[in-house]
Amino acid sequence: MKSLREKARRYCWIPHIPPDEYDPIVIARADGCNYWDMDGKEYIDAVSGIAVVNYGHNNRRIIEAVKEQLDQVTFSYPSQATTETTLKLLEKLMSLLPDSLGEGKVMLLNSGSEANDFALRAARLHHVAKGDKGKYRFIGRWISYHGATSCLSCTGHPLRRWPFEPQLLNFPMVEPPYCYRCPWKKEYPECDMECALAVEKCIKRSDPDTIAGFICEVIGGMSGGFLVPPREYYPMVKEVCEKYNVLFVDDEVINGLGRTGKMWAFQHYDFVPDIVTTAKGLGGGVVPISAMIASSKVIEPIYETNTRFDLYVTYGSNPVACSAALAGIEVLLQDNLVEKAASLGEYMLRKLKALEPDHKIIGDIRGKGLSIGVELVKDKSTKGMFKDQETPGKEVQQRAWEKGVRILGTKGPGGGLMSDFLALFPPLIISHRQIDKIVMVIDEALTEVERTL
């Protein structure tokens, strides 16, 4: 195992980790919520890879479907051919979407970044088709990540942006609906929903005739700070978007397909976005695949005016990836995993919240369903953040790994926006007993780290 780790250090370029700190677990075998390293050490995977293996590692039903597809056809060039599997997936995916989204069109891609890039393109094309050619900019939100490709321009994550700032497009950013550290120092519900009003201010100040869309994770995942905005926020933001002819793009790369305890995170709110993207869980950790769904409202002017763009990706709609996604959705529906994510998520959140009084570095615990974050603070009363060189999240992560639970502990997005945090995204098939173990290990790891501070 040591020599394999040395090889990993020698060859892999993981851009955000210095080579001498790169110390990956070398996985030999995986099953359900567990995996084993080369030395036979067992781990509970409390982050589903990274919010990907939602149906468990090596889900047999997905593997069997993929094997069957491998024996039939492994590639079809999307502009000239398709497969029955691909069409079944498209039909199934659309049947899960309400209203004008379900009546729209899907584009299948390979990653979350690509799905978001094409969401921005769909929005841009919609405006071009309607003759609003000046609309090309997108409003993003601080504390966000939408991908490593051109959608980095609407990503509010200073640590991920900094070397590339000169290459990014001039897209405006708004403050997030972050009640624990309200940017306006107000308290819900007496806050007049400043965070929602900020979106209108931003559109007005940025020249509405240039704004094509607003992009956010409706419920934040890891890079979205696990933010769960108040119920009024999205209906207010959507109304503003409609007023200024701005399309609402909902990035459900992490939180789509049941993770938050509803099929789509936006269903926790009384509104429907214009475009939705989803990725990680879609391929079940078996084959990469993502989807961008544009509602009929977005698509109709494009089709009516026959406005086209000559861009797609070679492996988009790959039949093997489609077979994994189709089988995954069947598992999700047959095993009632959306409902399970809701009740297991409540259970896990409750158990984690019970730890809060005993730990001086737990600032806030938030999330929805099985998408949960624990924000770590230096000082509870002032909500003081850790310095750049302090890494309590990473230290808690390390100790949890040693105890056989894989969590993710990391710094916030930088720029003084948020403190360090722990991320939890267990597979939707996790058991109560496994949740108990995860929470117990986090409790122990926090206690050990706190002793060193």
Ligand code: PMP
């Ligand atoms: N959007 C969100 C909310 C994400 O969390 C991520 C990845 N962490 C992406 C987009 C990009 O997805 P991918 O890494 O598959 O390109």
